[in-house]
Amino acid sequence: MSNDKKTMIVTPWEVSGEVDYDKLIVNFGTNKLTEELKQKMAKYAGFLHPQLRRDVFFSHRDLDWWISNYENDKKVGLYTGRGPSGDVHLGHLLPWIFTKYLQDAFDADLYFQMTDDEKFLVKENLTLEQAISYTYENALDVIACGMKVGKTFIFSDTEDIAQIYKLGLKVSKKITLSTAKAVFGFTDSDNIGLTWYPALQAMTCFLQSDREKQNIPCLIPAAIDQDPYWRVTRDIAEKLGFYKPAQIHGKFLPGLQQGGKMSASQPETAIFTTDTPEIALKKVMAAFTGGRETIKLHKELGGNPEICNIYAYYYFLFEEDDKKLYEIEAGCRSGNLMCGECKARLGKKIKEFLIDFQKKREKAKDNLQDYFLKEMK
Amino acid sequence: MSNDKKTMIVTPWEVSGEVDYDKLIVNFGTNKLTEELKQKMAKYAGFLHPQLRRDVFFSHRDLDWWISNYENDKKVGLYTGRGPSGDVHLGHLLPWIFTKYLQDAFDADLYFQMTDDEKFLVKENLTLEQAISYTYENALDVIACGMKVGKTFIFSDTEDIAQIYKLGLKVSKKITLSTAKAVFGFTDSDNIGLTWYPALQAMTCFLQSDREKQNIPCLIPAAIDQDPYWRVTRDIAEKLGFYKPAQIHGKFLPGLQQGGKMSASQPETAIFTTDTPEIALKKVMAAFTGGRETIKLHKELGGNPEICNIYAYYYFLFEEDDKKLYEIEAGCRSGNLMCGECKARLGKKIKEFLIDFQKKREKAKDNLQDYFLKEMK
Numbered sequence: 001m002s003n004d005k006k007t008m009i010v011t012p013w014e015v016s017g018e019v020d021y022d023k024l025i026v027n028f029g030t031n032k033l034t035e036e037l038k039q040k041m042a043k044y045a046g047f048l049h050p051q052l053r054r055d056v057f058f059s060h061r062d063l064d065w066w067i068s069n070y071e072n073d074k075k076v077g078l079y080t081g082r083g084p085s086g087d088v089h090l091g092h093l094l095p096w097i098f099t100k101y102l103q104d105a106f107d108a109d110l111y112f113q114m115t116d117d118e119k120f121l122v123k124e125n126l127t128l129e130q131a132i133s134y135t136y137e138n139a140l141d142v143i144a145c146g147m148k149v150g151k152t153f154i155f156s157d158t159e160d161i162a163q164i165y166k167l168g169l170k171v172s173k174k175i176t177l178s179t180a181k182a183v184f185g186f187t188d189s190d191n192i193g194l195t196w197y198p199a200l201q202a203m204t205c206f207l208q209s210d211r212e213k214q215n216i217p218c219l220i221p222a223a224i225d226q227d228p229y230w231r232v233t234r235d236i237a238e239k240l241g242f243y244k245p246a247q248i249h250g251k252f253l254p255g256l257q258q259g260g261k262m263s264a265s266q267p268e269t270a271i272f273t274t275d276t277p278e279i280a281l282k283k284v285m286a287a288f289t290g291g292r293e294t295i296k297l298h299k300e301l302g303g304n305p306e307i308c309n310i311y312a313y314y315y316f317l318f319e320e321d322d323k324k325l326y327e328i329e330a331g332c333r334s335g336n337l338m339c340g341e342c343k344a345r346l347g348k349k350i351k352e353f354l355i356d357f358q359k360k361r362e363k364a365k366d367n368l369q370d371y372f373l374k375e376m377k
Numbered sequence: 378m379s380n381d382k383k384t385m386i387v388t389p390w391e392v393s394g395e396v397d398y399d400k401l402i403v404n405f406g407t408n409k410l411t412e413e414l415k416q417k418m419a420k421y422a423g424f425l426h427p428q429l430r431r432d433v434f435f436s437h438r439d440l441d442w443w444i445s446n447y448e449n450d451k452k453v454g455l456y457t458g459r460g461p462s463g464d465v466h467l468g469h470l471l472p473w474i475f476t477k478y479l480q481d482a483f484d485a486d487l488y489f490q491m492t493d494d495e496k497f498l499v500k501e502n503l504t505l506e507q508a509i510s511y512t513y514e515n516a517l518d519v520i521a522c523g524m525k526v527g528k529t530f531i532f533s534d535t536e537d538i539a540q541i542y543k544l545g546l547k548v549s550k551k552i553t554l555s556t557a558k559a560v561f562g563f564t565d566s567d568n569i570g571l572t573w574y575p576a577l578q579a580m581t582c583f584l585q586s587d588r589e590k591q592n593i594p595c596l597i598p599a600a601i602d603q604d605p606y607w608r609v610t611r612d613i614a615e616k617l618g619f620y621k622p623a624q625i626h627g628k629f630l631p632g633l634q635q636g637g638k639m640s641a642s643q644p645e646t647a648i649f650t651t652d653t654p655e656i657a658l659k660k661v662m663a664a665f666t667g668g669r670e671t672i673k674l675h676k677e678l679g680g681n682p683e684i685c686n687i688y689a690y691y692y693f694l695f696e697e698d699d700k701k702l703y704e705i706e707a708g709c710r711s712g713n714l715m716c717g718e719c720k721a722r723l724g725k726k727i728k729e730f731l732i733d734f735q736k737k738r739e740k741a742k743d744n745l746q747d748y749f750l751k752e753m754k
Contacts, residue, residue, distance in 0.1 A: 117546055128543055158546065162539035166505055169494055169535065172570030177554070180569050192557050193549030196573030 030059040045105035050320045062246035069217045077208040077218045081113035084134035088141040089270035091253035096145045099221045110152045113204045117157040121193040143364035155373035172199035174236040183228045202233040205245035224249035254312045256287040277351040284347040291339035302335040318349045407436045422482035427697045439623035446594045454585040454595045458490035461511035465518040466647035468630035473522045476598045487529045490581045494534040498570040520741035532750035549576035551613040560605045579610040582622035601626035631689045633664040654728040661724040668716035679712040695726045
């Protein structure tokens with residue numbers, strides 16, 4: 001691996017290199033999630049989510065303020081989203097599963113933005129019609145995560161533009177091109193649609209407040225690469241009479257191959273929610289692990305779970321029991337647990353997960369429209 | 378008058394200095410309206426419009442091609458618009474009156490864009506709600522010009538965004554920031570809404586074609602300062618599978634005071650369609666003329682109609698009879714026609730025009746919505 005590849009890059013457009021999350025907290029100027037905050041979430045949810053226990057969500061801005069609003073009987077809201085340019089994979093589900101936990105814990109309305117305009121504008125070969133069709137496909141995955149009907153408002157930037165354009169314009173009037181360039185790395189070669197788009201992503205932080213004509217604290221659970229959007233949004237919020245949005249930042253699920261996050265553009269690195277269980281199993285069996293070159297060496301020296309993607313999948317999603325997770329780790333390190341067996345066990349778990357998820361996803365088709373944003377009367 | 382003030386500036390954002398229309402044809406690379414083309418329009422309209430006879434519309438791009446399509450039994454369309462940031466004045470009506478002539482002559486659907494988003498984005502102190510309210514106010518003026526119901530489709534960028542956003546996105550993907558900066562003079566200090574907006578103005582050239590799923594030649598009658606928009610649009614039209622829009626370019630109605638065009642931001646220079654006839658008369662009586670300092674001098678030396686705004690109003694709008702117009706001109710030059718009398722006669726004509734126009738404007742309220750764009754079924 002060259003030095004080039006090792007350089008950490010974390011922006012809304014690119015995540016590459018070895019991600020040092022502690023460094024990101026310093027670079028981005030966010031706050032580490034404290035034990036106290038985790039316990040508060042656990043208190044209202046009824047349990048401490050594995051993603052909190054294991055620092056998958058690890059950083060925040062103003063989460064304490066957001067929770068204290070809830071504690072003072074104020075309504076609080078949630079906002080997250082998806083750029084619909086392909087099928088959904090497990091890396092996408094990670095924050096959505098956590099978002100559902102927050103929705104349940106804080107009885108919060110969730111505004112879920114499908115940025116089909118952005119995806120169309122940024123991807124040379126994606127048509128607008130394709131992006132829109134992914135909006136509806138991907139919405140099934142959101143719903144399958146267990147989001148509450150009547151409290152979940154999915155919307156498409158293009159299909160539901162009538163409900164968001166005016167607020168987007170008000171936001172856009174407060175953001176200069178220089179700010180957009182500095183924050184998102186736009187250049188003069190970018191198209192004028194793409195440079196407009198951040199207004200819509202920022203707008204959603206205020207959408208519930210605008211619709212309900214009262215200021216409602218908004219929390220954004222999302223991977224940390226999206227943070228630049230919220231920095232701009234925080235700068236302009238008060239000028240528009242809204243609260244600054246709070247954030248809780250997640251880590252990236254690694255891909256199945258070596259290096260980088262799970263990426264839809266490299267299908268072999270990702271397990272899609274639409275993969276057949278058999279294909280998923282094959283991908284797991286072909287994954288990069290922390291095992292040694294030979295069984296003999298593995299038995300002698302033990303494996304390295306820290307760099308192992310199979311272990312990461314247990315850790316992030318597929319082994320909620322801390323004791324069992326520790327057994328996997330210890331088995332690997334001691335050389336007793338072989339990669340083949342470890343993969344097969346994970347494959348079985350993912351297979352079961354997919355069978356169940358795909359049922360829920362299919363069922364979501366029955367009332368898809370109930371989850372979409374309606375015009376305020 | 379300083380040299381500075383004399384420098385001609387003609388852009389979509391600013392018109393100042395003495396406008397040399399022949400020079401604009403050269404600078405902008407457009408074509409002079411030929412006698413042959415004027416006669417063709419006269420043929421289909423049944424008469425030669427005074428605005429053609431007097432070169433108020435004086436320049437074009439591809440008008441010959443647009444007319445030949447009509448002659449070959451192809452459907453042709455019209456597009457013009459208005460930035461609704463205040464009341465409508467006579468300078469705005471000038472091209473709309475001519476647009477109605479074209480609509481009648483060529484049996485063309487007219488798409489009329491109300492750019493309330495642009496006005497909100499460009500004017501520091503205009504609220505979005507104000508801009509939208511001007512959309513509906515100004516639409517009454519459009520209708521009062523005699524546009525045909527069922528063939529006239531007024532739309533607001535903000536209120537009707539659902540019908541135009543997708544096409545706008547497709548257009549925006551083809552326009553880079555550098556192009557927008559070069560053509561419209563945007564800088565990095567401009568807001569990201571404003572730099573997006575040209576996509577919507579360009580989009581309308583293709584809107585009828587997109588809605589009717591067939592390529593329909595579009596002609597834009599508008600003052601020549603809007604030409605830069607259409608140059609960009611022409612560059613991208615074919616990439617999107619549409620015809621390049623044709624244009625016919627008009628001159629600016631002078632203001633009542635010395636220098637520049639009629640401007641809503643200087644109310645004393647403009648007669649608004651909502652002015653009472655009495656106020657309009659007062660403005661006319663206070664107007665700048667080509668008369669001499671004293672009656673004695675005027676009788677001795679004669680006046681100068683070329684620099685006279687009162688004469689310009691007869692010429693542009695209020696004396697359709699060429700013989701009578703010539704009598705006014707000759708009377709002025711000879712010193713026999715005094716400014717006071719000339720103003721009073723114009724004032725009377727404007728008064729009568731306003732009384733009639735305001736009746737039509739009032740009546741337009743009855744079926745305003747019939748003129749607005751509806752969703753395609």
